[in-house]
Amino acid sequence: MIAHFVSQFPILVVVVPLLTMPLVVLAHRAFAAWALYLACTWAVFAMACALFARVATHGPIDYAVGGWAPPFGIELVIDSFNAVVLLLVAGMAAINSIYARASLAREIEPERLYLVYALMLACLAGLIGITVTGDAFNLFVFLEISSLSSYALIAMGPKRRALLSSFQYLIMGTVGGTFLLIGVGLAYMMTGTLNMADLATRLPAVFDTRTCQAALAFIVVGLSLKAALFPAHIWLPNAYTYAPSSVTAFIAATSTKVAVYALIRFVFTVFGASYAFEQLPLNQVLLGLSAIAMIAASLAAIFQTDVKRLLAWSSVAQMGYIVTGFALASTAGLSASLVHIVNHGLIKGALFMAVGAMAWRTRTTSINDLAGLGRTMPFTSAAFVVGGLSLIGVPATAGFISKWALLSAILAAGHYLIAALVLIASLLAVIYVGKVVEALYFRPRDAEASNHDAGEAPLAMQIATWALIALNVAIGLHASPELTATGRAAHALIGGGA
C-alpha cells in the first residue's frame, strides 16, 4: 500500500498543488488559504526529497501517466538532473510559504490574498511540471501554466507600474512560449513523436533537414526568452521590481532556472550536444550572448537606485554564468551550470527575501530609504550582507563554489577571455552589492523615517531568510554532496546526449 503510494510521487508533485489551488480559492479566508498553501508546499517538498533520495540510490524513475505506455502516453521522467531542479523548486516554495504570509499581508489587500496563494500554487505546479515531464508538448503546457500565473502574480504588485511590466512580460512570454510550440511542432512533423526519449532516438535520422535545424532554433530562442538570456531579458527587471516581494523571491529563485533547465534538456537530451554544438554553432552564439549578459547587466546593476531592480539586473548577469557553463558542452561546464542554477536560486531567494523584509518595515525598496537599517534591522541587514558575499563569490559561501566550478570548467576548455570576463563581472558585483551594504551600515538613518519604523521584520520572515542564508553557508563550507549530485547529473546528460 505504502509502496504503491510512493510510486505515484512523480505525478503527485504536480497534481497536489494543482488540486490544492481550487481548495485555496474555496477557503477564501486569508489565514485558511495560507495554511493550505503552507501544508501543500511542504508536502510537495517532502515528496521531492523522497524522489531525490530514490533517484540517487535507484537511478532514474519513469512514470507513465494514466497507465498509457510511452511513447504514446505522457511520460514523467525523473533522473539525476531534474531531481536536483525539482528539489530546488519545491524547497524554495516551502521556505517561501513561511515567508509569504507576513510579507503579502503588507502589500496586498486582505480580500485578495487567497488569490495570490492560489496563483502561487498554480505557478509551482507549472514549474514542477516542466521539471518532471518527459514529453515535449506537455512541457509547453506546463510552461504556459507557470507563465500565466506569474503574469497575474506580477500584476498584483502594489504600484501601478506592475501592470505594464506584467503586460510586457505577457507579450514576450507568449511569443517565447509560441516559439517553443513551433519548435516542438516542427520536431513532431519530422519524427511523429513528442516523447523526449523517443525524439532523441528518431531525430538523428533527420538532422540534415532544415526543418530539424529550424526546430532547434525556435526552441532555443523561445526558451531563452523565458530564461531572460541577454537580448531577451527586457521583461525581467521591471517584472521583478514591481511584483510583491514574496512573489519576486519565489519567481527569481525558480522560474528562470526552470526555463534554463528546459533549454539544457532540449539541447542535451533531445537534440544531443554533438548536433547543437558541433554541427550547428550554438555554443559560440550562447557564449557570446552570455558574455555580454555578464558584463552589460552587471554594469546596469551598478547604476540602479532601487535594490530590487539592482538584484534583478544582477539576475540577468547571473543567467550569463549559467548559460556559459553549459555552452562549454563539457561535463565540468554542465555540472558548473547546474551548481549555479541551484546556488543562484538560493542566493537570489535569500537576497530578495532580505530586501522584502526591509520593505516590510520601510515600505520602499530605494537604496536611500534603506540607509542606516544596519542599526535598526541588524539581523535582516546581516542576512543581506552574507547573501551579497555569496553573490560576489567570497569563499565559504555557495557563490564561491559555483564560481570556482565555472572558472575551472572555462579554463579547462581554454576560453581565457571568458574566464577574464567572469572575474570582471564578479568585481562589478562587489560594486553593486557594496553600494547597498554601504547604505545599510555606513549612512545614518533618516531622522523622520526612523521615528515610525524602528525594529525588525516579523520573525517568520527572518527565519525564512536565514534558512536560505544558512543553506548558502552550508553549501559553501561543505560542497561535496551538491557537487557529487550535479557531477552525476552532468555525466548522465553528456553520456545520454553523445
Place this chain on the structure above:
Amino acid sequence: MTAFFTETVPGLFNYWVVIALMMIGFYTVIAHDNLVKKLIGLNVFQTSVFILYISMGTIRGATAPILMDGPAGDHAVYAHPLPQVLILTAIVVGVSTTALGLALIVRIHEAYGSIEEDDVLAADFATQDAEQAEEDERSRAAKAAEPHAPSGGDDGAEHEDDPRR
C-alpha cells in the same frame, strides 16, 4: 517550371499562409502602440501556429478523424487526429492569454487613463525620472553629509537629532 510551381505554391499553400500570418502577427506585436492591437497581433501570431499544426496532420482527400461504421469506414482515410488534439490545448492556452491580457489592459486603462503604450510608458518614465532625480539628490546629500557622520553617528540615539543636510 510547372512542377516547381505546383510543388512550391499550391502544394505548400498552407505553409505560405502560416508564414504570412506569423509575420503579420509578429509585426503587429512589435510595431503597434495600442495595447489591444498588440494583443490581437499576438492572437494572429498564435493562430498561424495552430494552422501549422493542423496542416501537418492533413492528408489530401482525407476525412475528419471520426469512426464510421460499414464498408465506407474501413477504407476511409483520416486526417491525423493528434495534432488537432494538441492544438485544442494550445487554443485554450491562447484564450487564457488573451483573457489575461485584456484584463490587464482594463486595469492599465483604469490606472493610466490610456491604452497607448507610448502614453503609459511616458507616464511611467515621468514618475521614474522624478524618482531617480530625487534618489540621486538624496545620494549626493548623503555623500556630502558623510564627513560629519562619524562625529554624530556613534550610536543610533545621537544621530537622530543630527541635522544631516
